[in-house]
Amino acid sequence: MAxxxxxxxxxxxxxxxxxxxxxxxxxxxxxQYPPRRYNIPEGILKEGNNTLAVRIIxxxxxxxxxxxxxxxxxxxDTVIDLKGAWQFKLGAVMExxxxxxxxxxxxxxxxxxxxxxxxxxxxxxxxWYQGESNTDRPDEYKNLFTALINxxxxxxxxxxxxxxxxxxxxxxxxxxxxxxxxxxxxxxxQLKTLALPNTGMAVTIDVGEWNDIHPLxxxxxxxRLELAAEKIAYKNENVVYSGPIYQTMKVxxxxxxxxFTNTGSGLIxxxxxxxxxxxxxxDKKFVWANAKLEDNKVIVWNDAVANPxxxxxxxxxxxxGANLYNQEMLPASPxxxxxx
Numbered sequence: 478m479a480x481x482x483x484x485x486x487x488x489x490x491x492x493x494x495x496x497x498x499x500x501x502x503x504x505x506x507x508x509q510y511p512p513r514r515y516n517i518p519e520g521i522l523k524e525g526n527n528t529l530a531v532r533i534i535x536x537x538x539x540x541x542x543x544x545x546x547x548x549x550x551x552x553x554d555t556v557i558d559l560k561g562a563w564q565f566k567l568g569a570v571m572e573x574x575x576x577x578x579x580x581x582x583x584x585x586x587x588x589x590x591x592x593x594x595x596x597x598x599x600x601x602x603x604x605w606y607q608g609e610s611n612t613d614r615p616d617e618y619k620n621l622f623t624a625l626i627n628x629x630x631x632x633x634x635x636x637x638x639x640x641x642x643x644x645x646x647x648x649x650x651x652x653x654x655x656x657x658x659x660x661x662x663x664x665x666x667q668l669k670t671l672a673l674p675n676t677g678m679a680v681t682i683d684v685g686e687w688n689d690i691h692p693l694x695x696x697x698x699x700x701r702l703e704l705a706a707e708k709i710a711y712k713n714e715n716v717v718y719s720g721p722i723y724q725t726m727k728v729x730x731x732x733x734x735x736x737f738t739n740t741g742s743g744l745i746x747x748x749x750x751x752x753x754x755x756x757x758x759x760d761k762k763f764v765w766a767n768a769k770l771e772d773n774k775v776i777v778w779n780d781a782v783a784n785p786x787x788x789x790x791x792x793x794x795x796x797x798g799a800n801l802y803n804q805e806m807l808p809a810s811p812x813x814x815x816x817x
Contacts, residue, residue, distance in 0.1 A: 478552050479524040487513035487559075488546025489689065493534040499527055510691045517550070529559070538573045545688055596632055602639030602710050603629065604702055608663050609645065609690055615662035622670055637675040639710040641702055642667060644678050644810060646685030646692055651797035655755040655763035660794040661811055668722070668810050677705030680720050680810045687795050701807065717741040720807035726788065726814045732778040733788050733814075741803035744770050751775065752798040755789045758782050761817050763789060775801065787815035 485503060487496065489512060495505040496515055499522075504515040533540050542548070548559040580586035611618040626640050644667045645660055664682075671678055679701035684694040708718035721737040721744060728734075733756065737744065751768035754777050766779045766788070777788050791799035791811035801809040 478522050478550075478555055478557075480520055481522060481552050482519045483517040483522060484549075484551040485513075485515040485517050486547040486549045486551065487515070487531065487542075488548050489513065489543040490531070490533055491540050491543065492536045495532045497528075497530045497532075499523060510689070512546075512693060522550075532568070536574045543688055545686075592629070592632075600633050600635060600638055602641065602706070604641050604643075606643040606698070608667065609648075612645075612659045612663050615659055615666055618663055619666045619669070622666065623673065626670070626673055626676070637673075639675050639677070639706065640673070641677045641679070641705045641709060642670070643698055643702070644668065644680050644682070646681040647683070647793075647795040647797070647799075648685050648687065648690055648692075649794040650687055651795045652793055655765065655789065656793065658792060658794050661792045661796075661813075664811050665813065668812065671722075675709055677702075677709040677718065678810070679705055680808050682791055682796060682799055682811055683808045685795070704807075717803065717805040717807065720805075721801060721803055721809035723790070723810070723812035723814070728785060731780070731783050731785060732776050733785050735775040735777065735788060735814075737773075737775070737809070739803065739807075740773055741805040741807065743804050744773050744775065745802050745804055746770060747800040747802045747806070749800070752800055753791045753793070753796045755792065756782050756785045757787045757789075757815070758784050759786055761787075761815075763787075787813065787817070789813040789815070 485496065485498075487494070489509065490506070491509045493505070493507045494513065496503040496513075498517060501521050503517060503521075506513055535541070550557040550559065581590065608618065611621070630637055644664050648660060667678060670676060679698060681698055681701070684692055684697045686692045704716055704718040707713040707716045717739070719739040722739050724736045724738050726733050726735050751770070754766040754768040754775075755763040756766035756777055756779050757763040764779055764781065766777045768775055768777045778785065789812070790801065790809065792813055796811060799808070799811070
């Protein structure tokens, strides 16, 4: 690798970094979310020991490397893994920065500065990807999101133009047992927003990252929004634009049978047996359930629950392994049959 140009991947770093190899400046990033991808020019790497130094500025006192990200030096034929223990030295200590106050973060700033100037222009439709900052108040979001869509349509005065949105992806650490989840509740609010006319939703429960609120897989998000646009905005009746959406349930003995819309060419379990289904009786205590496909329906049961009354699917911040899809490889939206 000596003398050759190379790629340097430094995952993500909180908050700002400046990178040096053998004393030569390689690159810098000032914000915590972008992936660190730097080019090492020819002539920097040398035979023998090389020194890689990263100066990190932590704004709020939680600085460092984000785990489970790629940390590597790469040439055409060699990869050096940089994960593991690093030496570090504290350079300077200062009080954490106070939160910044941007006018665009304020309701009047958002609307008056960023929406009102656009109202005299024609609009074809909207793509909306937001909700993370509302997960601590999902009940409130139900009213806010609906009001936003209705208000924009009213003020543009062009009828119910297409409004496409992205359901929140999987995020944070997976839990071993069924549990309550505000992220799941907000996804449910988004799912119910499809009751508004001319709306479409891209499900992204399979493209998130547990340690990144801004996951890198934008391509699949874009493809699913494109399918929704074909159906909602351009009225292509032949396109399968959505994954399975829960419709109804029926109890038969100790099993619950689930029916879905948007099944496309048929339901499938991607990668093996169905996962992340949970079932509960009248005691409202959910346990993991067995689930199988039969006649394009999902049958759910747990032998320990003799009289089931409710099922949940992918009901978690990060429902690891959720794998109900249609044959067009579009994932099912998380859902619950109860209102507990």
